[in-house]
Amino acid sequence: MLDGIKAIAKGLGTTFKALTEPRDTYPYPEKRREYSPRYRGKHMLAKDADGHELCVGCGLCEAVCPAHAIRVVAAEAPSDKPVSWTNRYSIDYEVDLIRCIFCGMCEEACPTNAVRLTPFNELAAYDREAMIADKEELLRPAIRK
Amino acid sequence: MIRLTIDGQEVSVPEGTMIADAAAKLGIDVPVYCYHEALGPLGACRMCLVQVEKMPKLATACTTAVSEGMVVHTSNPQVDKGRKGVLEFLLINHPLDCPVCDKGGECFLQDYTFQYGPPAGRFQEPKIQKVKDGPINEFVLVDQERCVLCQRCVRYMGEYVGEPQLLLEGRGVETVVTTVDGQPATSQFAGNVIDLCPVGALLSVPYHHKARPWNIERQESICTLCPVGCTTLATGRDGHVVRVEGRPVPDYSWGWLCDRGRFGFDFAVNPARVTASWLDGHEEAAARTTRQVGQWLSQVAQEQGGDHIAMVVGGLHSTEEAYQLKRFAEDVLKTRRLAVSRDVPGYLPRALNGTFADLDAADAVVLIGSDPYDAVPVVHLRLRDRKRHAPSTQIWGVAPRNLHRETLPVNTLVTHAGFEAAVMAAALKRVAGTHEAVARLTADLVDSVEADPAQLEALGQELISSQHLTLLWDGQESDVESVLVALATVRGDKPTRVLPTWGPSNWRGFERAGFSARIEDLTRILEDARDGKIAMLMLFGADLLREYPDQELVRQAYDKVPFLIAEGLFPPMDAERFRAILPQAGPSEVYGTYVNMEGRLQVASPSVQPPGQARPVKSYITAWAHALKTSFTLPEDWDPYDDESGDLVPAEPMPTAVRAVSMPVQEAGELELVTGPLVVEDGIPSDILKPRIPEYPGRLSPEDAARMGIENHGLVRLTRQGQSIEVAVAVDAAMTPGRIFVPLGMVQSPVNKIGSGVVEAVRLEEVHSA
Numbered sequence: 001m002l003d004g005i006k007a008i009a010k011g012l013g014t015t016f017k018a019l020t021e022p023r024d025t026y027p028y029p030e031k032r033r034e035y036s037p038r039y040r041g042k043h044m045l046a047k048d049a050d051g052h053e054l055c056v057g058c059g060l061c062e063a064v065c066p067a068h069a070i071r072v073v074a075a076e077a078p079s080d081k082p083v084s085w086t087n088r089y090s091i092d093y094e095v096d097l098i099r100c101i102f103c104g105m106c107e108e109a110c111p112t113n114a115v116r117l118t119p120f121n122e123l124a125a126y127d128r129e130a131m132i133a134d135k136e137e138l139l140r141p142a143i144r145k
Numbered sequence: 146m147i148r149l150t151i152d153g154q155e156v157s158v159p160e161g162t163m164i165a166d167a168a169a170k171l172g173i174d175v176p177v178y179c180y181h182e183a184l185g186p187l188g189a190c191r192m193c194l195v196q197v198e199k200m201p202k203l204a205t206a207c208t209t210a211v212s213e214g215m216v217v218h219t220s221n222p223q224v225d226k227g228r229k230g231v232l233e234f235l236l237i238n239h240p241l242d243c244p245v246c247d248k249g250g251e252c253f254l255q256d257y258t259f260q261y262g263p264p265a266g267r268f269q270e271p272k273i274q275k276v277k278d279g280p281i282n283e284f285v286l287v288d289q290e291r292c293v294l295c296q297r298c299v300r301y302m303g304e305y306v307g308e309p310q311l312l313l314e315g316r317g318v319e320t321v322v323t324t325v326d327g328q329p330a331t332s333q334f335a336g337n338v339i340d341l342c343p344v345g346a347l348l349s350v351p352y353h354h355k356a357r358p359w360n361i362e363r364q365e366s367i368c369t370l371c372p373v374g375c376t377t378l379a380t381g382r383d384g385h386v387v388r389v390e391g392r393p394v395p396d397y398s399w400g401w402l403c404d405r406g407r408f409g410f411d412f413a414v415n416p417a418r419v420t421a422s423w424l425d426g427h428e429e430a431a432a433r434t435t436r437q438v439g440q441w442l443s444q445v446a447q448e449q450g451g452d453h454i455a456m457v458v459g460g461l462h463s464t465e466e467a468y469q470l471k472r473f474a475e476d477v478l479k480t481r482r483l484a485v486s487r488d489v490p491g492y493l494p495r496a497l498n499g500t501f502a503d504l505d506a507a508d509a510v511v512l513i514g515s516d517p518y519d520a521v522p523v524v525h526l527r528l529r530d531r532k533r534h535a536p537s538t539q540i541w542g543v544a545p546r547n548l549h550r551e552t553l554p555v556n557t558l559v560t561h562a563g564f565e566a567a568v569m570a571a572a573l574k575r576v577a578g579t580h581e582a583v584a585r586l587t588a589d590l591v592d593s594v595e596a597d598p599a600q601l602e603a604l605g606q607e608l609i610s611s612q613h614l615t616l617l618w619d620g621q622e623s624d625v626e627s628v629l630v631a632l633a634t635v636r637g638d639k640p641t642r643v644l645p646t647w648g649p650s651n652w653r654g655f656e657r658a659g660f661s662a663r664i665e666d667l668t669r670i671l672e673d674a675r676d677g678k679i680a681m682l683m684l685f686g687a688d689l690l691r692e693y694p695d696q697e698l699v700r701q702a703y704d705k706v707p708f709l710i711a712e713g714l715f716p717p718m719d720a721e722r723f724r725a726i727l728p729q730a731g732p733s734e735v736y737g738t739y740v741n742m743e744g745r746l747q748v749a750s751p752s753v754q755p756p757g758q759a760r761p762v763k764s765y766i767t768a769w770a771h772a773l774k775t776s777f778t779l780p781e782d783w784d785p786y787d788d789e790s791g792d793l794v795p796a797e798p799m800p801t802a803v804r805a806v807s808m809p810v811q812e813a814g815e816l817e818l819v820t821g822p823l824v825v826e827d828g829i830p831s832d833i834l835k836p837r838i839p840e841y842p843g844r845l846s847p848e849d850a851a852r853m854g855i856e857n858h859g860l861v862r863l864t865r866q867g868q869s870i871e872v873a874v875a876v877d878a879a880m881t882p883g884r885i886f887v888p889l890g891m892v893q894s895p896v897n898k899i900g901s902g903v904v905e906a907v908r909l910e911e912v913h914s915a
C-alpha cells in the first residue's frame with residue numbers, strides 16, 4: 001500500500017517537474033519555426049530582372065525526377081511576345097506535390113536555375129487535384145503568413 | 146575476303162570495306178558524323194579516328210579501306226586523345242544551347258562529347274554568331290551555329306536525290322549550310338536531312354520545341370499514304386502524333402521518306418476527321434449509330450437475306466481489320482458481296498509481283514504509265530540509286546506522257562491515252578511474234594499502233610533480252626496484265642518482276658484477308674446496286690465516288706441503295722446521302738499489319754489512342770453480331786504471316802492464260818486527258834502540308850497553254866462524252882504537248898467523271914475571291 005503511494009507520488013513529481021521545464025513543441029500555427037534557407041519545400045519558377053521567365057522548357061527536370069512528378073510542355077513564343085528570355089518557353093509546367101519526394105534533383109538539373117525549391121512546406125489540400133501545382137501557381141511563390 | 150584484327154578480334158570482310166563498317170560488323174562502335182553508307186566515304190569530320198598499326202598517324206576509319214592482316218585499335222590513349230582534340234575543335238564555336246535545341250537528348254554531339262570529349266574547352270573568345278532557326282523550306286529549319294559541317298545534308302540532296310538545293314557557303318569557321326540563292330528547297334525529299342543531320346542543325350518545323358525523347362511514345366510504324374509502305378517511327382505525345390521519322394531497316398531500307406509521309410501525319414487531328422458519327426444527317430454518339438446500323442443489318446438480313454448486303458474495304462485499313470470484316474460478312478451475314486475499293490482497273494497476279502530487291506538487281510526497268518516521283522516517291526529514289534551505281538541500267542517508259550525527269554532519265558515511248566498495252570504488245574510482236582503467247586496476245590492487234598518503228602524495236606529487244614527486267618505499272622489499262630503474263634512466258638527463266646503503283650496502299654493485304662481485289666467484283670456490286678439488288682452498301686474507308694473509275698455508275702448505285710453506310714477517317718464525298726457515318730481508327734492508333742507494293746507484310750504499332758469515339762472495326766462487328774443475335778466471336782488468333790513465305794504474302798502459281806489485247810480506237814482531237822496518282826493530292830488532308838499542295842494540280846505543256854491563251858496557270862473546263870470537269874492547271878515544260886495531266890481522286894476535279902482520252906478544253910476566267 002505504502003509502496004503504491006510512493007510510486008504515484010514519484011510519477012506525479014516527474015509530471016510537475018516537466019510542467020515547468022522549457023517546451024520542445026510549438027503552438028502551431030500561432031508560432032512557426034524558422035527553417036534553414038536550404039530547406040527543400042514547394043517549388044517555384046523564377047523570373048529574371050526583366051520579368052522574363054527563366055524556364056525554357058528543356059525538360060531536364062522532368063527527365064531527372066525520380067518520382068515522375070514533373071510534366072513540361074514546351075512551345076515557341078511569338079517573336080513579338082517573348083515569355084522567357086529566349087524563343088522557347090514552357091507553355092505547361094506541373095509539379096505533382098504528392099508524388100514529389102523533395103529530393104531537389106530538379107533544381108540541380110535545371111540549366112537556367114529556373115526551378116527552385118523554396119522553404120515553404122505548408123502543403124495541404126482537400127483533394128489530390130489541388131496538390132498538382134501548375135505554372136501560374138509556381139510563378140507566384142507561396143509565402144508563409 | 147580480307148582478314149583483319151580490330152581491338153583483338155578477328156574479322157573477315159569483302160575487299161573495299163571501310164574500317165568503320167568492319168568494326169560495326171563486330172559490334173564495335175566507331176563514332177562518325179559525316180560517314181553514311183548510302184552516301185559513301187568523305188572524310189570531312191575526323192570524328193572516326195582510329196589507330197592502325199604501322200601507320201604513322203591516326204587514320205579515319207570511314208575512308209580507310211581494310212587490307213590483309215591490318216591491326217586496328219579503336220580505343221587506346223592515342224585514339225582517345227585524337228577524339229578529344231576533334232571534339233574540342235567542333236565545340237569551339239558551338240553554341241551549346243542544348244536546353245532549347247530540339248535534338249537535345251538524341252544528339253550525337255552530346256553523346257560523343259559525353260563519351261569521348263574533353264571535360265572543358267580552352268577557347269575563351271566570343272563564339273561566332275550565325276543564323277538561328279532560319280528556313281530551309283516550310284518544313285525544315287536550319288541553325289547554322291550548331292552545324293558540324295559534316296556535309297551529309299548537302300551531299301544527300303545533291304548526289305543522292307539529285308536536287309542540289311543545299312550548299313556550303315563561306316570558308317573556314319565562317320562556313321554555313323544554306324539553300325541555293327536563299328530560295329526555299331522544293332524537293333519532296335528535303336525532309337530526310339532532318340534524320341541525316343547528326344546534330345541539331347536541321348530541325349523539323351512541326352516538331353519544333355515540341356517534346357523530348359523522355360516524354361514521348363516512339364513506336365515502329367509504317368507509312369500507309371502510298372503503296373511503298375516506308376518504315377517509320379511515329380512519335381506520340383499527349384495523345385497526338387507529333388513527328389514521323391524514317392526507320393532504317395538493315396539490308397532493306399535506308400529509312401528515307403518523302404515529305405508527304407514525313408509531315409502528313411496531322412490528318413489524324415484534322416478538323417474534318419470523323420470523331421463522332423452521323424445518323425440520318427445529324428451528329429450522334431457513335432455507340433447509338435452503331436446500334437442503329439445493327440438494327441438495319443438485322444432487318445435487311447431477315448427481310449431480304451444477308452446477300453443483299455455488300456461490303457467494300459479501302460483506305461487505311463489494316464489487313465487484320467479486313468479479315469475481321471470478311472469473317473463477319475461470311476459467317477454472320479452470309480454474303481459474298483465483298484470487294485476492294487479500286488481507282489484503276491488493272492490487276493497484278495501475285496506470281497508476277499516483284500520486290501524492291503528486283504529494282505536493285507535490274508538491268509532494265511520499264512515504267513508502264515507510272516511516274517514514280519509522283520506516285521511512289523521513295524521508289525524513285527531507289528531507282529535513281531540503282532542508276533547511279535549501275536549506269537548501264539536501261540530505264541524505259543511506256544506512257545501517254547513523257548516520264549523523263551532530270552533526276553531520273555527515262556527513255557519514254559509516248560503513246561496515246563489507252564494505248565500502253567497495245568504498244569507493248571506491238572513491241573513484243575516485232576521481236577518475238579512467232580512465240581505462241583505473243584501470237585495469242587496480238588491476235589486482235591491491227592498494225593496501226595502509232596509509234597516510231599525503231600523505238601518499238603528497241604523496246605521489244607530490251608523486253609526480251611534483258612537479264613533482269615523489273616516493271617512498274619500504274620494499273621490504268623487492264624490489258625497490260627495479259628501483256629505481262631505473255632512477257633513472263635516469253636522470257637522464261639529470266640526474272641520478270643512487276644511492282645504495282647496503285648492504291649489503296651494495302652490492297653494486297655485486303656486480298657490476303659480474303660477480299661477480291663479485282664475491279665470486276667466491285668463493278669458487279671455497283672451494277673447489282675444500280676439494279677436494285679442490294680439493300681445495304683457498307684463502305685469501310687472507301688470513298689467510291691472519288692475513287693471508282695466510273696463516277697456515274699456509283700451515283701446510280703447510290704441512288705438505288707436504301708441503306709448507305711460509311712466508316713472512315715473522313716466523310717465520303719456526298720456525305721449527306723449516307724444514312725450512317727462511323728469514325729475509323731487509323732494507323733498509329735491501332736496495331737495493324739499492312740502489305741506494301743512488294744507484297745511485304747509490315748507491322749505498325751500504335752503510339753496514340755484513337756481520337757474521340759473512333760474505334761477499331763472489331764468493336765463495330767461485335768456490336769452488330771450482338772444485334773443480329775448470334776454468338777459470333779471474332780477469331781483473335783489469325784496471323785497474316787505465312788509459314789513458307791515469311792514476310793511476303795504467300796506465293797501463287799504463275800498464270801499462263803494470255804488474253805488478246807483489244808485494239809483501242811484513237812479518237813480525233815487535239816488534247817488528251819491523262820491521269821495518275823499524285824501523293825500530295827491523295828485526298829487525305831493535312832494542314833502541315835498545305836503549302837506544298839499545288840494550287841494548280843493539273844499540268845499542261847507550254848505549247849498547248851499558248852494555244853489556249855494560258856500564261857502560267859489558269860482554269861480550264863474539260864469535256865468528254867457530254868460530261869465536264871473544271872481543273873486548275875499550271876504550265877509544265879516537262880509535259881508532253883497534246884496531253885493534259887489531272888491527278889486522280891481530286892474532289893474538285895473528279896477525273897473519274899469523264900475518264901481519260903480526248904477532251905474538249907475551254908479556258909475559263911478565274912474567279913478570285915477577295
Ligand code: SF4
Pocket residue numbers: 061064065066067068069070095099100101102103104105106107
Ligand atoms: S524535388 Fe525531386 S522528386 Fe520533387 S519534383 Fe524535383 S526532382 Fe522530382
Ligand code: SF4
Pocket residue numbers: 239240241242243244246247248249250252253254255291344345346
Ligand atoms: S546540337 Fe546537340 S550539342 Fe548542340 S545544342 Fe543541340 S543538343 Fe546541344
Ligand code: SF4
Pocket residue numbers: 291292293294295296297298299322341342343344346347
Ligand atoms: S546541317 Fe547537319 S547534316 Fe548538314 S552539314 Fe551541318 S551538321 Fe551536317
Ligand code: SF4
Pocket residue numbers: 368369370371372373374375401402403404405406407521522523524824
Ligand atoms: S513514299 Fe509513300 S510510303 Fe514512303 S513516305 Fe512517301 S507517301 Fe509514305
Ligand code: FES
Pocket residue numbers: 176177178179180187188189190191192193194205206207208
Ligand atoms: S566519319 Fe570519318 S571523317 Fe567523318
